[in-house]
Amino acid sequence: MPGRSSPRSPKLGPFIRDILVQGMASPSDLHKAWDRKLREEPTVRGKRRRSPAYHSFLNYFHLFKLLGLVAPVVDERGRISEPSRRPVLHPKLFYMLTAQGQAASDFEWVNPNDRLYPHLPEQRAAWRAGRVPVEITPLLPMVAPTVPVVLPLPRPPRGRGVPRETIEADILTLAGRAESLRGAPPTAEATIADLREELRTLRNRAMAGEHDDLEERLDASLGSLDVVTMALARVRGETMPRRLADAKDAYAESLARVLALLAS
Numbered sequence: 001m002p003g004r005s006s007p008r009s010p011k012l013g014p015f016i017r018d019i020l021v022q023g024m025a026s027p028s029d030l031h032k033a034w035d036r037k038l039r040e041e042p043t044v045r046g047k048r049r050r051s052p053a054y055h056s057f058l059n060y061f062h063l064f065k066l067l068g069l070v071a072p073v074v075d076e077r078g079r080i081s082e083p084s085r086r087p088v089l090h091p092k093l094f095y096m097l098t099a100q101g102q103a104a105s106d107f108e109w110v111n112p113n114d115r116l117y118p119h120l121p122e123q124r125a126a127w128r129a130g131r132v133p134v135e136i137t138p139l140l141p142m143v144a145p146t147v148p149v150v151l152p153l154p155r156p157p158r159g160r161g162v163p164r165e166t167i168e169a170d171i172l173t174l175a176g177r178a179e180s181l182r183g184a185p186p187t188a189e190a191t192i193a194d195l196r197e198e199l200r201t202l203r204n205r206a207m208a209g210e211h212d213d214l215e216e217r218l219d220a221s222l223g224s225l226d227v228v229t230m231a232l233a234r235v236r237g238e239t240m241p242r243r244l245a246d247a248k249d250a251y252a253e254s255l256a257r258v259l260a261l262l263a264s
Contacts, residue, residue, distance in 0.1 A: 010037060012052075012060065013109035017069075017101065024073055024094040031057045063112035069101030162205040167214055170202055175262035181228070181255055184235050184248065192229055196222065221261045227254040 015034060019025055025033075035051040052060070064070045073094045108115045174195060181188050203218040231251040238244040 010041070011110050013064070013112065014106060016061070016064065017097070017104075017109050020070065020095065020097045020101070024096045026092050026094050027058055027061050028054070028092070030061070060112075063116060064101070064109075065095075066116055067100075067104075067108060067112055068098055069104050069108065070095045071098050162209050164209065164211050164214065167202055167206055167209070167211060170198075171214075171218070171262055174198055174202070175259060178255070178259055178262060182252070184232055184251055188232055189229075192225060192232070196225055199225065217261060217264065221258055224254060224258045224261060228258060231255075 012034060015037060016030055019030055019033060031051070031054050034057070038049050038051050041049060051057075061070075073096050114121060177191070178195060181191055185191075199218055199222050203215055203222065206212075206214040206218060228251065231247065231254045234247040235244070235251050238247045
């Protein structure tokens with residue numbers, strides 16, 4: 001949880017609320033915006049208020065999720081809005097204010113812990129007075145997490161997308177290029193990066209043309225290609241012969257899954 005601050009300094013909870021009032025945002029975007037905000041604040045006695053570590057920020061943001069003030073945004077298929085640019089990272093999840101978050105008081109945004117655990121102030125006062133409460137309420141949230149906010153996936157009108165035959169031909173072309181990845185050649189990283197970008201482009205074209213089966217097939221290919229990337233990193237990092245052989249086998253299996261998806 002963020003450290004203490006003076007009454008006049010900006011509060012993290014209301015700052016998050018004001019950002020989300022303007023639209024969706026991810027936790028990483030909110031953390032960066034808060035860090036920039038603190039850098040703009042004047043120094044006190046030559047010291048500047050520091051932004052919390054990202055992990056501490058996530059723990060603090062989780063309190064608002066438990067309170068039901070924010071909720072993740074997914075499309076109608078339950079998928080996360082935007083994939084990560086780095087294959088080893090989780091997809092980027094965006095959040096938006098719920099109706100409860102828009103109607104919440106400043107107290108809930110400034111003191112989410114006291115709102116979630118209303119027995120804590122009484123227990124802290126008892127401990128400070130040197131007495132132990134007779135009954136200690138379990139530290140469990142008073143409310144349940146909210147369900148994701150489902151937004152319709154934007155799609156252009158029918159007839160304006162790329163024809164199905166064109167997308168299928170491009171997929172076969174990519175399958176031929178993916179064959180060059182066998183054996184983990186030195187240029188594999190660059191080839192995988194190019195394939196990933198072209199697969200994303202084809203997936204967007206399939207989405208625009210409402211070719212749902214091709215879109216799902218390309219999504220699965222992108223996920224399997226991320227596994228190929230991780231397997232390749234293991235091949236390049238192993239030095240022991242037995243582990244290197246296992247890494248090469250894992251790379252070959254993951255690449256075979258990609259080729260099977262593209263050729264199906």
